[in-house]
Amino acid sequence: MSDLQSESQAAGRPYVLVAPTGARRGPSDHSDLPVSTDQIIQTARACSMAGANGLHLHIRDAEGQHSLDAGQYLETMAALRQSVPGLDLQITTEAAEIFDVPAQFTCLEQVRPEWASISIREIARSPELADRVYGLCAGQGTRVQHILYDADDAALLAQWQKAGIVREDQVERILVLGRYTAGQKSTPQDLDRFPKGLSPWMVCAFGAQEHACLAYAAGQGGDVRVGFENSLTDESGVLWKDNAASVSALVAKLERAVK
Structure with a gap:
């Protein structure tokens, strides 16, 4: 557990991870969706000030496509640590229908x-490599957050x-409510399909009810992930000004709930 995580829990609210970019969206979806390193740094600063404890990091290649390039990851992470040293960093290994398990392994290696999100259903595409993936993370001290989309995962x-x-x-674990589909409308009750257990869990949710889903999860003891990877709008369908605006609104909602 990071110092920031301890502080947020001591304050009575869950840990807040911001996912400002994702693998599929771009500036055509929202003018303030960050894709360049400079944009990611500016967003990280603003989201940290708004109350985010950590950043779920995606990077893009020269054509603006989702990337797992190790060199670019390392450069971006170094810049983030210098600019926002108090923000936890989690990389994604998301395949996004582009990368296979060997490519994901190479990225991790x-x-x-320090922290990576890994979809168990993606690793299951090459089950013979699963032991190597999780063994690598254990050996090098990489925290694993398992991405679970349903009870089967x-x-x-x-x-x-x-x-x-x-x-x-x-x-x-991070429990994902919904997927990338047109008109996605995740609801708080979608969380009830998942077994939660005692180990640490977090929730992210697609669609306009993102904040309602996250507040519902927080009320059950979960941590939360918020940002443009999952939703661009508030519950009325109005675009957030930027990721920090969404983070700020969510943090205020969570803090009201514990007062």
């Missing part, structure tokens, strides 16, 4: 991040934990 995680493929301390 070369970047050696949760069951696979439990199976791999029992088999020792997923290591004993690799217990963090």
Whole structure:
């Protein structure tokens, strides 16, 4: 647990991770969606000031496409640590229908991040590599946050934990409400489909009810991830000015709930 995570929990609200970019959206979706390194840094500063504890990082190649390039990751992370030293950094290994499991493994091996999100269903595309992926993370000290989209993913995680493929301390999970679909309308009750258990869990949610879903999760003891990767608008369908505006509104909502 980071100092920031301890502070947020001591204040009575959950840990807030911001996901400002994602793998699929771009400036055509929102003019303030950050894709360049400078834009990501500016967004990170603003979101940290708004109350975010950590940043879920995506990077893009020269054509603006989702990338897992290790060199670019390392450069971006170094710039973020210098500019926003108090913000936790989590990289994504998302395949986004572009990268296979060997490419994801190489990214983890070369970047050696402190924290990474990994989709168990993506690793299951090459089950023979699963032990190597989770063993690599354990050996180099990379915290793993398992991305779970449904109860089947949760069951696979439990199976791999029992088999020792997923290591004993690799217990963090992010429960995803909804997917990238047109007119996505996740609801708070979507969370009820997931077994939560006692290990640390976080929630992200697609659609206009993003904040309502996150508040519902927080009320059940979960941490939260917010940002343009999942939703660009408030509950009325009005575009947020930027990621920091969404973070600020969510933090205010969570803090009101604990008073």
